Amino acid sequence: MECREVLLIVWKGEIPIQFVLDPDELSGVETPDPFFLLAPRITYLPLVTEKVSRHFHQHINKSEDDEIWFDYGGDPLKWHYPIGVLFDMYGDPEKLPWKITVHFKEFPADELIRCSNRDVVQSYFFQRLKEADFLKQHKTKVVADLVKKDFKQVWTALYHHKFEEFWLINQKLMKPIESDTFRLIPFKIYTPDHKVIQASFPSMLTENSPSTLGDLIHKFYPNTKAVTGDCEVKIHGVEVEMHLTLQWIATNLSYPDNFIHICIIDPYSKLSVSIFPM
Amino acid sequence: MSVESEGAEPAPKAVVSNKVTVMLKPTANAPILKQKNYIVERSRHVGWISNFLKKQIQAEPDDQVFLYINQCFCPSPDQEVGALFDLYESGKKLVLHYCLTPAWG
Numbered sequence: 001m002e003c004r005e006v007l008l009i010v011w012k013g014e015i016p017i018q019f020v021l022d023p024d025e026l027s028g029v030e031t032p033d034p035f036f037l038l039a040p041r042i043t044y045l046p047l048v049t050e051k052v053s054r055h056f057h058q059h060i061n062k063s064e065d066d067e068i069w070f071d072y073g074g075d076p077l078k079w080h081y082p083i084g085v086l087f088d089m090y091g092d093p094e095k096l097p098w099k100i101t102v103h104f105k106e107f108p109a110d111e112l113i114r115c116s117n118r119d120v121v122q123s124y125f126f127q128r129l130k131e132a133d134f135l136k137q138h139k140t141k142v143v144a145d146l147v148k149k150d151f152k153q154v155w156t157a158l159y160h161h162k163f164e165e166f167w168l169i170n171q172k173l174m175k176p177i178e179s180d181t182f183r184l185i186p187f188k189i190y191t192p193d194h195k196v197i198q199a200s201f202p203s204m205l206t207e208n209s210p211s212t213l214g215d216l217i218h219k220f221y222p223n224t225k226a227v228t229g230d231c232e233v234k235i236h237g238v239e240v241e242m243h244l245t246l247q248w249i250a251t252n253l254s255y256p257d258n259f260i261h262i263c264i265i266d267p268y269s270k271l272s273v274s275i276f277p278m
Numbered sequence: 279m280s281v282e283s284e285g286a287e288p289a290p291k292a293v294v295s296n297k298v299t300v301m302l303k304p305t306a307n308a309p310i311l312k313q314k315n316y317i318v319e320r321s322r323h324v325g326w327i328s329n330f331l332k333k334q335i336q337a338e339p340d341d342q343v344f345l346y347i348n349q350c351f352c353p354s355p356d357q358e359v360g361a362l363f364d365l366y367e368s369g370k371k372l373v374l375h376y377c378l379t380p381a382w383g
Contacts, residue, residue, distance in 0.1 A: 078356075080354065080356075113325075113354075113355055113356065123352075124354065127351045127352045127353075127354070128351075128354075130350055130351035131347075131350075131351045131353075134348060134350055134351065135365070196356075197361075198357070198361050198365070199361060199364055199365065200364060200365050
């Protein structure tokens with residue numbers, strides 16, 4: 001069952017971001033002001049940065065090849081990860097606002113997927129919803145039953161950040177069919193070295209024994225310091241109790257794409273970044 | 279924790295290889311390939327398969343190739359073939375349907 005209070009907290013999570021233009025791309029002598037934004041954790045960069053693009057684009061030498069992209073500390077930021085995941089991987093809650101550099105030139109095509117417009121995000125998001133549904137139900141029955149209008153509503157609700165409209169449809173996706181739990185849990189684990197683990201894991205270990213977050217972490221990140229407590233395991237920037245069942249987490253803490261995005265954070269590695277800045 | 283004893287387990291270590299079989303099947307009038315099955319390194323990304331396929335079917339540089347898993351959803355270009363095989367394999371192959379126009383939305 002969904003817990004409305006938790007869903008609302010997840011939905012309302014925001015990150016203050018300060019965008020600055022890469023000084024090497026500046027065309028004139030005048031440095032543009034930084035652009036500040038309170039960005040929802042659950043959304044994607046291209047959906048909230050149209051104004052950022054307009055703000056800075058007038059300050060560069062324009063060319064047809066311009067395509068906006070972002071980096072933090074030299075790491076290009078993947079637009080197809082939710083903003084909350086990017087922040088948990090790269091940002092530092094002690095240092096807000098999160099200072100992101102904006103680029104229009106030299107798109108790192110070997111590291112980032114191109115995103116020429118919002119439709120690319122919509123298409124990517126829909127594919128992930130379908131993938132999550134397949135894992136949960138072993139058929140894409142629920143997504144297949146969603147009519148075009150429903151999907152449009154999920155997308156528009158994400159874009160305009162409307163909780164009620166989103167959950168009106170999303171609750172259909174969060175309802176297990178043919179049993180009390182999902183078949184497999186749609187999840188992605190982001191490791192401190194920025195790798196992504198996606199694999200198969202059931203919601204039930206045996207008939208009476210639901211799988212927990214601890215089971216999942218032990219299995220796919222076994223040598224982790226997370227087990228000994230040196231690493232933090234965060235979802236939506238919050239450390240999550242290891243004994244919580246994956247079924248509950250999937251229902252309440254999934255991102256809008258219906259995947260649980262789990263970040264394993266090594267505070268020591270972040271510390272060394274701040275001691276020896278790039 | 280009793281994860282090791284129950285639940286979805288990966289294949290026994292003895293048969294774990296760093297390569298998997300990928301089957302490419304045309305759909306929606308896409309050009310047919312002479313060879314259907316390919317042995318691909320697990321660490322390759324979906325984007326690599328798309329580029330490989332485009333060369334095989336001699337697609338124009340601007341043509342888009344759509345890949346589908348289970349005739350249902352498109353994998354992300356940065357997903358690894360090995361991980362997709364473990365999740366969606368059927369008959370010891372990762373079956374990818376391909377087409378030049380979106381077939382299943």
